[in-house]
Amino acid sequence: DTPHAALGVFVEITALERLERIRRDFFANLSHELRTPLAAILAYVETLQEIEPDDSEHMRRCLDGLFRQAQRLHALVRDITDLAEIESGAIALSLEVLPLRAFVEDVLALIQPQAEERGIAIVNEVPEAIQVLADPLRLTQILQNLLDNAVKFNRPNGHVWIRARRLGEHLEISIADTGIGIPPADQPRIFERFYRGEKSRSRETGGSGLGLAIVKHLVQLHGGEIHVRSEPGVGSEFTVRLKAVPEPKVAQGAPSTDATK
Known part of the structure; x- marks a missing residue:
């Protein structure tokens, strides 16, 4: 022993x-x-x-x-x-069924002035029919942080795309940009509090260094996950996977109109 x-x-x-x-x-x-x-x-x-x-x-x-x-x-x-x-676990989610495309438009209104100042074009490619089950306040924080980074670390006159698709019981929301990218060595640690890569991205642009850590925690609080793909000099894509709104079940064996006459 x-x-x-x-x-x-x-x-x-x-x-x-x-x-x-x-x-x-x-x-x-x-x-x-x-x-x-x-x-x-x-x-x-x-x-x-x-x-x-x-x-x-x-x-x-x-x-x-x-x-x-x-x-x-x-x-x-x-x-x-x-x-x-x-x-500390002090935050409790208040989940709602949200029409994602319209919700994204509201978040984009918060980012648009900053994007226009740098000539960044943001394209909302979220399909009209997609809905998401999320806390509106916390989903705003998630999307605003990711979109803010996509604009902040972009090149002048660059582009940002926000897309979404349903994958079975999950919903994937992706935000891609034509920015400076993240070195491969930094990508595994990008969601850590105050993590600084070689280029000290957030320090150069005045960020707190906490935004992505907050995003990761909020996504996990929703029972989801977040991933990043990036190539220096080409751009980055952050993908958030959340639970999709359950599809309505079609009633089986319901009597037809003719049968009830």
């Missing part, structure tokens, strides 16, 4: 060390994400203090910068709160 007991203790210590390493990495990344916008805000405030009162153009640029960095901080705090609630 002694070797088995020693092995059990070793495994437990290894697990604790891994958890401690994850905790340290999380707070190290979090402190960096907080410091970056805070440093920018302080720099803008210092500049504002030195600007001549009649230099309205310089003042406007500083205020715009302050607003952007405040938005970045707000998004980070929101994402941290969401992820904490999801991981």
Whole structure:
């Protein structure tokens, strides 16, 4: 029994060390994400203090910068709160049958200004007849995060396609883009909290680094799964698989109209 007991203790210590390493990495990344916008805000405030009162153009640029960095901080705090609630099991889904194409159009309205600014064309190819069983708020988060990334990491005047198809009892929703792509070495870890690839995608573009982790948790909360296919320089495709709305069963042996006369 002694070797088995020693092995059990070793495994437990290894697990604790891994958890401690994850905790340290999380707070190290979090402190960096907080410091970056805070440093920018302080720099803008210092500049504002030195600007001549009649230099309205310089003042406007500083205020715009302050607003952007405040938005970045707000998004980070929101994402941290969401992820904490999801991981603690505090979120309960309120499932509804949703017409997917119309639902996607509503989400696209949130993304469209950002897409138009960069000349990105988003094409909704979801068939009219497809329905999905999902929580409207959480499905919006899933799609908005994925579409936001598809626009953010795209090339100027690029394209984004959102498609859906039914596969038996499941529904596949895919979002493909013509963006910069994700290196193969980064793809297995892309859904980890604060994971940074070689090109530090979200750091360059001001993201929180939590969006895909939130997406994965929300998809799993729906009993689904998410996968990514990507080729650097060509683009990426994220595929979400959820439970489809059960098809209505045709009643067997129902009496015909003639038989009842």
